[in-house]
Amino acid sequence: VDESVPPTVLTSRNLSGIAEYIRAGKARSVTVMVGAGISTSAGIPDFRSPDTGLYANLARLELPYAEAVFDIDYFRSKPEPFYTLAQELYPGRYRPTVTHSFIRLLHDKGLLLKLFTQNIDCLEREAGVPGSKIVEAHGSFARQSCIECKTAYSSDEIRQHIDARTIPRCHDCSGLVKPEIVFFGEALPSAFFENRHLPEEADLTIVMGTSLTVQPFASLPQLAQQGKPRILINKEAVGGLGSRPDDVLLLGDCDAGVRKLAEACGWGEELEALWAAT
Ligand code: APR
Numbered sequence: 001v002d003e004s005v006p007p008t009v010l011t012s013r014n015l016s017g018i019a020e021y022i023r024a025g026k027a028r029s030v031t032v033m034v035g036a037g038i039s040t041s042a043g044i045p046d047f048r049s050p051d052t053g054l055y056a057n058l059a060r061l062e063l064p065y066a067e068a069v070f071d072i073d074y075f076r077s078k079p080e081p082f083y084t085l086a087q088e089l090y091p092g093r094y095r096p097t098v099t100h101s102f103i104r105l106l107h108d109k110g111l112l113l114k115l116f117t118q119n120i121d122c123l124e125r126e127a128g129v130p131g132s133k134i135v136e137a138h139g140s141f142a143r144q145s146c147i148e149c150k151t152a153y154s155s156d157e158i159r160q161h162i163d164a165r166t167i168p169r170c171h172d173c174s175g176l177v178k179p180e181i182v183f184f185g186e187a188l189p190s191a192f193f194e195n196r197h198l199p200e201e202a203d204l205t206i207v208m209g210t211s212l213t214v215q216p217f218a219s220l221p222q223l224a225q226q227g228k229p230r231i232l233i234n235k236e237a238v239g240g241l242g243s244r245p246d247d248v249l250l251l252g253d254c255d256a257g258v259r260k261l262a263e264a265c266g267w268g269e270e271l272e273a274l275w276a277a278t
Pocket of ligand 1: 034035036037038040041046047048049053070118119138208209210211212213214233234235236238252253254255
């Protein structure tokens, strides 16, 4: 990050500059873009962190390469590894993090224009962010259907198969039934493309807990207008964030980062109360 470049709208290129921008009422439409890093403190591993990431811990599935577990062609030939993993990933037993509550707080304050998430854990909904404000760019476990004829199936039926470690097959065409999470090689939901213009309308972009390595999601932050601040809250610098005069990098744990930002905005107690009630 070239800190020597002066900001054009922020008074300073740091957390307090962003907090001042928010307190001055200049952030009326905030877009938030998140990935697996915001759910790690809930106990759900992310994908690419060394050692702890999912892709570093799939040896037992004997995959040709880690991402094969989410590859549609590999799934057609060998569905077992995904269903083994689905057993561990299935939502329902994780609590949202304080980062999820921070996004809910933005909504409660009427500031959230749209949340774009790559996560399939549905923790944003559980934190109280309304579905109308969420774009689940990589789908979710909320629905499942046959990958061949698209017939829909109930969660209960899939859950039984996953728990019994049997492969759910379509009653009509005996194709494989899969939760509607987006595999490599599959198209993203239409909601992603219908909402992809919104980052251009935002006056603040917040990116959290993502390596920004998977397209087309990874291109969202650069759709923000020039002259509109962007803040990255992440363990590492990613996606070219920091290249613009009003970019701010808050590197480190996202739960700690959102607590600092909430505190600087005078929302510290509200955030803790919201999270405590989640
Ligand atoms: N606080 C802040 N940042 C964190 C934390 C944390 N507690 N934990 C992890 N991170 C950061 C990591 O440093 C990394 O930059 O979050 C990022 C997680 O990156 P990935 O593991 O690649 O996850 P994500 O970006 O969501 O992956 C995108 O890849 O496998 C596909 O479809 C899958 O949606 C997923 C997509």
